[in-house]
Amino acid sequence: MIPPAVLRAFGVAAPARPLDGGQGTSWTAGGLVFKPGGGRLHEWLGRVLPGVAADGFRPAPPVRTRDGAWEHDGWSATRWVPGRAPDTASVSAWVEIIRAGRAFHRAVAHLDRPDFIDARQDAWAIADRAAWQERDIALHPQLAPVARRLLAALEPLGPAQVVHGDLTGNVLVATGLAPAVIDISPYWRPPAYAEGVVVADALCWHGAPPSLPETVQVPVAAVARGLLFRMATTSERHAAGAVTEAALRDEARRYARAVAAIGR
Structure with missing residues (x-):
């Protein structure tokens, strides 16, 4: 539960309630969303987002405490933005997620490479570097043969810039409003890669049809790179004890189906 002192530090008097989704650690109160942690990423977002022209999407900008800090007792806060998760059983939802990501990536294309990206050593950062052969x-033996089938599909995807590497669960829709893009996970990659991760997620976890890459105009090479990223993440998290054997077998089957769906 969020400590009352944290709410006071951000000038909030209303009681907090937990939010669904994510890692189950977010709370909302007084028009803000609170999460433990933040660090250099949160401070960077607080500096750069005010200079981003939000055309075609709504951001959730970080806010400071009353004394000007970005965190208090290990908690950070962003503005709450209205919206709900799109119905990912519908192809139109994936069209909207991709469209929101493209609007976001156009808006942040001018940003310099954040220096903290190279310092990250979490499973997702390691998997990203592995997906790009850096x-x-x-890879776990149940994943390695499937991953090898993707290597022939890899090709250049364009110049790198700041991208949101986890759009799938972080686009919210609301009637009459542009989609909200939240919980930004920055990587320095071509925008097509971020879109490939979305399509990979759709194929693996949401029953999307094999025609989705063509529908949303995401190249097979981008989906292949996204699948490699997700497979490497599963492997790294399994090695760390965060993914069980049963879950790994299930994910390996899903990856194999997705690889087949893109003709590999």
Whole structure:
């Protein structure tokens, strides 16, 4: 539960309630969303987002405490933005997620590479480097043969810039409003890669049809790179004890179906 002192530090008097989704650690109160942690990413977002022209999407900008800090007792806050998760059983939802991501990536294309990206050593950062052959990792034996089938599909995807590498669960829709893009996970990659991750998620977890890449105009090479990223993440998290054997077998089957769906 969020400590009352944290609410006071951000000038909030209303009681907090937990939010669904994510890692189950977010709370909302007084028009803000509170999460534990933040660090250099949160401070960077607080600096750069005011200079981003939000055309075609709504951001959730970080806010400071009453004394000007970005965190208090390990908690950070952003503005609450109205919206709900789109119905991912519908192809139109994936069209909207991709469209929101493209609007976001156009808006942040001018940003410099954040220096903290290279310092990240979490499972997702390691998996991202592995997907781009910048770091060697030993994929789990149930994943390695499927990953090898993707190598022939890899090709350049364009110049790198700041991208949101986890759009799938972080686009919210609301009637009459542009989609909200929240919980930004920055990577320095081509925008097509971020879109490939979305399509990979759709194929693996949401029953999207094999025609989705063509529908949303995301190249197979981008989906292949996104699948490699997700497989490497599963492998790294399994090695760390965060993914069970049963879950790994299930995910391996899903990845194999997705790889087949893109003709690999």
